[in-house]
Amino acid sequence: MSELSCTGLRKAFxxxxxxxxxxxxxSSGEVHALIGPNGAGKTTALAQLSGELRPDGGTVWLDxxxxxxxxxxxxxxxxxxxxxxxxxxxxxxxxAENVELALxxxxxxxxxxxxxxxxxxxxxARASELLDRVGLTAAAGISARRLAHGQTRQLEIxxxxxxxPKVLLLDEPMAGMAPDEARRLADLVRSLASDTAVLLVxxxxxxxxxxxxxxxxxxxxxLIASGDPDKIRADPEVRRLYLRDDxxxxx
Amino acid sequence: xxxxxxxxxxxxxSRSERxRSERxRxxxxxxxxxxxxxxxxxxxxxxxxxxxxxxVEATDRGYLVTVLTRVVIFGLAAMSLDLVVxxxxxxxxxxxxxxxxxxYTAGALTFHSLDGSALxxxxxxxxxxxxxxxxxxxxxxxxxxxxxxxxxxxGVYFIMATLAFNQMVYxxxxxxxxxxxxxxxxxxxxxxxxxxxDASDDLVFFYVCFAVLTVSVVLLNLVxxxxxxxxxxxxxxxxxxxxALGYQTYRYRLAAxxxxxxxxxxxxAMAVTESQFLSPTYAEWSESGELLLMVIIGGLGSLIGGIxxxxxxxxxxxxxxxxxxxxxFFVGLGLLAVVLGAPRxxxxxxxxRERRNV
Ligand SMILES: Nc1ncnc2c1ncn2[C@@H]1O[C@H](COP(=O)(O)OP(=O)(O)OP(=O)(O)O)[C@@H](O)[C@H]1O
Ligand SMILES: [Mg+2]
Numbered sequence: 001m002s003e004l005s006c007t008g009l010r011k012a013f014x015x016x017x018x019x020x021x022x023x024x025x026x027s028s029g030e031v032h033a034l035i036g037p038n039g040a041g042k043t044t045a046l047a048q049l050s051g052e053l054r055p056d057g058g059t060v061w062l063d064x065x066x067x068x069x070x071x072x073x074x075x076x077x078x079x080x081x082x083x084x085x086x087x088x089x090x091x092x093x094x095x096a097e098n099v100e101l102a103l104x105x106x107x108x109x110x111x112x113x114x115x116x117x118x119x120x121x122x123x124x125a126r127a128s129e130l131l132d133r134v135g136l137t138a139a140a141g142i143s144a145r146r147l148a149h150g151q152t153r154q155l156e157i158x159x160x161x162x163x164x165p166k167v168l169l170l171d172e173p174m175a176g177m178a179p180d181e182a183r184r185l186a187d188l189v190r191s192l193a194s195d196t197a198v199l200l201v202x203x204x205x206x207x208x209x210x211x212x213x214x215x216x217x218x219x220x221x222x223l224i225a226s227g228d229p230d231k232i233r234a235d236p237e238v239r240r241l242y243l244r245d246d247x248x249x250x251x
Numbered sequence: 252x253x254x255x256x257x258x259x260x261x262x263x264x265s266r267s268e269r270x271r272s273e274r275x276r277x278x279x280x281x282x283x284x285x286x287x288x289x290x291x292x293x294x295x296x297x298x299x300x301x302x303x304x305x306x307v308e309a310t311d312r313g314y315l316v317t318v319l320t321r322v323v324i325f326g327l328a329a330m331s332l333d334l335v336v337x338x339x340x341x342x343x344x345x346x347x348x349x350x351x352x353x354x355y356t357a358g359a360l361t362f363h364s365l366d367g368s369a370l371x372x373x374x375x376x377x378x379x380x381x382x383x384x385x386x387x388x389x390x391x392x393x394x395x396x397x398x399x400x401x402x403x404x405x406g407v408y409f410i411m412a413t414l415a416f417n418q419m420v421y422x423x424x425x426x427x428x429x430x431x432x433x434x435x436x437x438x439x440x441x442x443x444x445x446x447x448x449d450a451s452d453d454l455v456f457f458y459v460c461f462a463v464l465t466v467s468v469v470l471l472n473l474v475x476x477x478x479x480x481x482x483x484x485x486x487x488x489x490x491x492x493x494x495a496l497g498y499q500t501y502r503y504r505l506a507a508x509x510x511x512x513x514x515x516x517x518x519x520a521m522a523v524t525e526s527q528f529l530s531p532t533y534a535e536w537s538e539s540g541e542l543l544l545m546v547i548i549g550g551l552g553s554l555i556g557g558i559x560x561x562x563x564x565x566x567x568x569x570x571x572x573x574x575x576x577x578x579x580f581f582v583g584l585g586l587l588a589v590v591l592g593a594p595r596x597x598x599x600x601x602x603x604r605e606r607r608n609v
Pocket of ligand 1: 013018036037038039040041042043044045085
């Protein structure tokens with residue numbers, strides 16, 4: 001049972017307040033969806049939870065310990081992994097090697113100079129198992145550079161899962177995927193939540209309301225609603241926000 | 252509403268079909284990283300280099316043996332620079348500092364052994380089994396210092412930082428009046444003793460250097476394929492993502508930089524033993540540029556490319572200097588041809604672009 005949370009989180013870029021007194025938590029066994037209009041500050045909030053961005057104020061907690069000042073690599077080692085809204089993979093490596101690189105990161109250190117990395121059969125097997133789970137088996141041997149956009153999203157998830165994190169932060173993981181792949185991965189995310197805490201940023205409301213146990217709505221850096229999916233669906237302010245968002249999208 | 256959605260599905264389907272045919276096309280080559288061809292090329296080049304002195308002696312051009320020895324020595328330095336530039340993505344314009352540090356370590360030890368004086372309380376020696384490893388150690392330590400500071404910067408600032416350190420080291424050597432200042436000092440009275448035997452003979456000395464190169468080629472090819480090598484290559488591709496996977500990237504990049512510095516320094520020591528002359532020109536920043544030139548012409552990220560590049564440059568110089576004093580013009584032309592037409596250098600041109608050495 002683990003829990004990642006933040007309290008009083010604040011971040012501003014110049015005069016623009018992007019995270020405004022944010023309190024948020026996710027525990028293992030649940031998928032917590034974070035939704036909100038474009039520019040609401042979802043990615044920025046994730047970056048502060050994962051350790052890429054230092055908050056201006058507030059505290060990030062992992063299992064009761066203050067990890068606000070823990071560096072990104074050490075936070076990953078403590079069990080917090082994330083995927084990126086814009087795929088961030090290793091172009092010069094094959095698809096399988098991308099996952100192997102993610103797996104190797106869980107070794108105590110990589111100062112091993114002489115045995116070929118490819119000879120670690122346990123790791124190679126685990127990589128192909130992960131690729132199988134996200135549906136990339138057929139592409140395992142090709143250069144990551146050759147992947148289609150949707151496939152890079154699948155690879156992102158395999159890499160985020162590699163460290164068997166306690167907490168998984170997923171930033172719009174299904175964006176740009178073919179619908180059937182997206183559904184498949186929504187199921188996968190759902191199944192991960194049995195032993196992992198999943199914070200899911202997602203725009204597709206069908207996925208949000210079918211996969212999430214809890215939904216929080218972010219607007220201009222502040223939480224405006226949080227609760228179970230049915231409650232959020234009925235919330236008048238959320239409806240107004242999304243209706244407004246829709247009408248803006250029309251013109 | 253329905254129409255655009257259908258169109259999108261259509262285009263998505265045709266895209267995935269295209270991807271599939273693309274994938275098939277590349278599966279013909281198989282997994283690129285498992286390609287054996289770069290290693291085959293490595294073996295061929297090394298075999299040719301081993302046979303070259305025999306051939307030039309047999310064709311009465313024995314004077315070329317020293318040129319070949321220089322190919323081996325500078326090829327070793329260029330190959331170790333490739334570890335940093337080609338595999339690590341760290342463009343160092345300061346490797347002559349390490350080459351010079353090795354030269355001054357071996358040269359100073361030899362100088363004091365001829366002189367009978369002590370160097371910082373240590374007696375001098377011209378025994379290569381001591382001077383060369385000493386140079387490798389000093390170069391590695393200097394690599395930790397220079398790399399440790401330079402790697403705190405990025406991109407063009409990293410290049411400038413390594414260049415700045417190169418200049419500092421160069422002027423330090425210039426100021427060492429005991430070793431002749433900017434004129435340098437001859438060490439001709441010293442032999443080339445390597446262990447129990449004497450390598451004064453140019454042919455013998457070539458094979459000693461070639462043995463060092465062979466061991467280094469094998470070790471570096473293991474290193475780039477090792478878990479460590481993967482991390483270094485990962486940092487080249489996407490350092491931020493490496494950190495997000497949990498790697499403390501700085502220490503791996505620094506280790507690669509120091510390893511490269513150490514080997515370059517070893518090559519510098521070998522160069523002094525070869526020429527029996529110690530001078531600051533070894534540490535001149537243009538020397539850094541020349542090493543970079545060798546790696547780029549030979550092919551970045553291939554290891555063997557450094558050796559091919561060194562051979563190309565030295566042989567071009569050797570054969571065109573009779574025709575024209577302006578042989579550097581042709582080097583420039585060759586570099587342009589590579590940069591514009593063959594981004595993976597001569598190695599890439601020989602193997603085809605997909606077949607990289609890991
Ligand atoms: N490094 C930065 N410097 C300045 N402004 C930034 C920076 N990063 C983000 N912003 C701004 O902060 C706001 C929130 O951005 P963020 O990416 O967190 O939104 P988001 O909710 O993830 O949006 P989307 O749904 O489009 O992904 C935006 O107005 C953005 O322009
Ligand atoms: Mg975002």
